[in-house]
Amino acid sequence: GAGVSQTPSNKVTEKGKYVELRCDPISGHTALYWYRQSLGQGPEFLIYFQGTGAADDSGLPNDRFFAVRPEGSVSTLKIQRTERGDSAVYLCASSRPGERETQYFGPGTRLLVL
Amino acid sequence: GDSVTQMEGPVTLSEEAFLTINCTYTATGYPSLFWYVQYPGEGLQLLLKATKADDKGSNKGFEATYRKETTSFHLEKGSVQVSDSAVYFCALKGGNKLVFGAGTILRVKS
Numbered sequence: 001g002a003g004v005s006q007t008p009s010n011k012v013t014e015k016g017k018y019v020e021l022r023c024d025p026i027s028g029h030t031a032l033y034w035y036r037q038s039l040g041q042g043p044e045f046l047i048y049f050q051g052t053g054a055a056d057d058s059g060l061p062n063d064r065f066f067a068v069r070p071e072g073s074v075s076t077l078k079i080q081r082t083e084r085g086d087s088a089v090y091l092c093a094s095s096r097p098g099e100r101e102t103q104y105f106g107p108g109t110r111l112l113v114l
Numbered sequence: 115g116d117s118v119t120q121m122e123g124p125v126t127l128s129e130e131a132f133l134t135i136n137c138t139y140t141a142t143g144y145p146s147l148f149w150y151v152q153y154p155g156e157g158l159q160l161l162l163k164a165t166k167a168d169d170k171g172s173n174k175g176f177e178a179t180y181r182k183e184t185t186s187f188h189l190e191k192g193s194v195q196v197s198d199s200a201v202y203f204c205a206l207k208g209g210n211k212l213v214f215g216a217g218t219i220l221r222v223k224s
Binding site: 004033035040041042043044045048055056059091093100101102103104105106107108 | 118146150156157158159160163165203205207209210211212213214215216217
């Protein structure tokens with residue numbers, strides 16, 4: 001079946017602009033996670049959704065970052081007033097009910113803020 | 115807080131050589147442990163996992179054993195192939211999230 005998909009695959013924007021990154025989890029997966037991976041580093045946790053609600057947003061770096069999952073499937077990560085330091089690969093992952101130990105990752109969105 | 119430390123790369127080996135990539139962790143309790151792999155141009159894939167002490171995870175000829183005494187989860191393979199060239203990430207499950215190490219680049223030469 002289809003894996004986790006993310007769009008766009010690449011996004012170039014200018015400092016100060018607003019961006020939205022989309023994640024389509026695997027069908028039937030109720031848990032959804034966002035991570036950020038800077039160059040040469042491992043992914044860092046941003047936020048976790050169980051269904052429609054953000055169950056843990058402790059990894060969001062500041063209030064410019066926000067994520068939604070209104071119908072419990074697709075999620076959008078929103079970044080306001082982008083800064084050059086936001087440049088990274090944003091990864092989405094999902095897991096099936098009762099098996100939150102195993103997360104399936106999408107290919108990521110590479111964000112470049114000029 | 116929880117953290118994972120893995121050996122710095124790049125690690126460069128000849129085909130059929132033995133591979134070890136060291137990984138140690140700091141965590142509250144006994145988290146599940148994972149190795150993820152990222153092949154060039156591809157997304158992160160789960161390679162293997164272990165959920166409790168002394169468990170051995172294995173897949174595609176790779177193995178790692180959960181060592182509680184040394185808080186380690188070293189990745190090993192007896193004979194690497196060129197196709198194993200990738201970035202390898204050690205990770206633990208802490209609460210709701212995965213905590214990753216910085217990754218180790220493996221390059222295998224023919």
